[in-house]
Amino acid sequence: MSFESDLLAHLPQLRRYARGLTGDRAWADDLVQDATERALNRAKSFHAGTNLRAWLFTIMRNLYIDQLRGRRDIAVDDETAPWRQMAAPRGEVDGLVLRDVQRALYCLPVEQREVMLLVCVEEMSYQEASVVLNVPTGTVMSRLSRAREHMRVLLGEEPGRKTSPSSLKVVSRS
Amino acid sequence: MSSQDRPPEGGDRMGPPRPDRDLQALSAFIDEELQGDERDAVAQRIAADPASEATAAAYRAQDNALRALFADQGEPQVVRLRPPARERYLIAACFLVVGVACGFLMHMLLPSLGESARFAERADIAYAVYAPEQRHAVEVAASQQDHLVTWLSKRLNRALTIPSLAEYGFQLVGGRLLPDEEGPAAQFMYQNATGERLTLYMTTATIRRNDSKIRSLKDGQRTTFYWAWDRVGYALSGQIGEAKLQAIAYDTCKELGGDPKNW
Numbered sequence: 001m002s003f004e005s006d007l008l009a010h011l012p013q014l015r016r017y018a019r020g021l022t023g024d025r026a027w028a029d030d031l032v033q034d035a036t037e038r039a040l041n042r043a044k045s046f047h048a049g050t051n052l053r054a055w056l057f058t059i060m061r062n063l064y065i066d067q068l069r070g071r072r073d074i075a076v077d078d079e080t081a082p083w084r085q086m087a088a089p090r091g092e093v094d095g096l097v098l099r100d101v102q103r104a105l106y107c108l109p110v111e112q113r114e115v116m117l118l119v120c121v122e123e124m125s126y127q128e129a130s131v132v133l134n135v136p137t138g139t140v141m142s143r144l145s146r147a148r149e150h151m152r153v154l155l156g157e158e159p160g161r162k163t164s165p166s167s168l169k170v171v172s173r174s
Numbered sequence: 175m176s177s178q179d180r181p182p183e184g185g186d187r188m189g190p191p192r193p194d195r196d197l198q199a200l201s202a203f204i205d206e207e208l209q210g211d212e213r214d215a216v217a218q219r220i221a222a223d224p225a226s227e228a229t230a231a232a233y234r235a236q237d238n239a240l241r242a243l244f245a246d247q248g249e250p251q252v253v254r255l256r257p258p259a260r261e262r263y264l265i266a267a268c269f270l271v272v273g274v275a276c277g278f279l280m281h282m283l284l285p286s287l288g289e290s291a292r293f294a295e296r297a298d299i300a301y302a303v304y305a306p307e308q309r310h311a312v313e314v315a316a317s318q319q320d321h322l323v324t325w326l327s328k329r330l331n332r333a334l335t336i337p338s339l340a341e342y343g344f345q346l347v348g349g350r351l352l353p354d355e356e357g358p359a360a361q362f363m364y365q366n367a368t369g370e371r372l373t374l375y376m377t378t379a380t381i382r383r384n385d386s387k388i389r390s391l392k393d394g395q396r397t398t399f400y401w402a403w404d405r406v407g408y409a410l411s412g413q414i415g416e417a418k419l420q421a422i423a424y425d426t427c428k429e430l431g432g433d434p435k436n437w
Contacts, residue, residue: 155236
């Protein structure tokens with residue numbers, strides 16, 4: 001298979017990751033567009049036989065981080081927040097629970113959100129996620145653990161810990 | 175790496191029922207990132223400890239919810255393939271250069287072609303009008319050739335030369351002043367023994383550049399060969415046959431200073 005057709009095969013995943021990151025369909029589509037163009041223009045710098053998916057995700061993730069600097073935080077409690085307009089989830093899981101999970105996801109700081117999306121949704125190994133995020137695998141593990149705990153707190157499932165509402169409002173980005 | 179990425183040392187945690195390291199192990203366990211003893215230890219802890227079991231279940235529920243949230247909806251992704259930015263700028267720059275060059279060429283070529291064609295048309299019409307004229311074919315006759323040259327040179331603001339066409343059997347009849355589009359023009363008339371007539375038309379007003387390539391214009395029986403040299407437009411008109419007229423035009427052009435290499 002050619003590089004282009006390999007790349008095309010990864011487009012649905014790229015878009016899913018873009019939507020997860022941005023919570024915004026239009027932004028996600030632009031992100032996939034930009035990432036695909038950049039990948040095609042830099043096809044020569046991809047080493048055949050290495051992990052194409054990680055390479056593509058890295059390109060798109062770097063673009064996202066660049067674009068994020070020019071934007072405000074995701075307005076989680078805004079009734080018109082783009083993520084609320086994303087397609088209503090279907091399937092066997094309760095829609096209301098999904099809404100809560102969705103909201104919690106966008107309350108997470110971006111480092112926690114991206115690692116959750118890579119491992120939990122894209123089902124990447126810690127090693128692959130560490131390539132995409134450009135951090136050691138140990139950091140992937142600790143970030144993910146913190147993200148899951150954070151989400152439990154946000155979903156109100158964590159009985160042992162009493163957290164004041166202010167600590168839930170995570171808007172920091174490093 | 176930010177400070178929150180550093181694994182906690184856990185020194186000052188009070189009575190930790192679930193230290194961060196245990197939570198990390200649980201998290202890694204459900205991601206199948208643990209091997210051997212570590213994996214077995216966590217599996218045993220989940221089996222023995224209801225709190226650990228609940229945590230693992232909660233993590234799995236999160237995973238399921240997230241996957242459901244981002245289930246592939248099978249929409250096509252449209253990706254437009256554009257050339258890279260640098261190439262786009264390059265292409266745009268090329269178009270700009272080509273556009274400017276085209277504009278410049280049009281500016282160079284079109285007016286001169288248009289002018290040439292227009293003065294040749296006027297020369298042709300002047301021939302059609304005056305060549306059949308018997309009594310008033312010219313204003314100033316060849317007998318006053320010096321006066322004719324001085325007068326028309328003055329009006330056209332250029333030292334004119336009246337070429338001799340004697341070697342083709344044509345003698346000068348005389349000349350007249352005519353209006354061209356933007357100024358005066360001179361017409362010299364020649365006639366041979368059988369009464370055939372030629373006119374050599376000259377104008378300076380609309381000639382802005384040299385084009386000594388000889389072109390022709392036909393209208394019925396009449397043919398006009400025209401060129402421009404030294405900011406004078408020349409047009410030789412007649413109905414004596416194209417080949418013969420062309421030969422005369424070439425010689426006249428050469429005699430008046432045109433460059434035969436351009437023919």
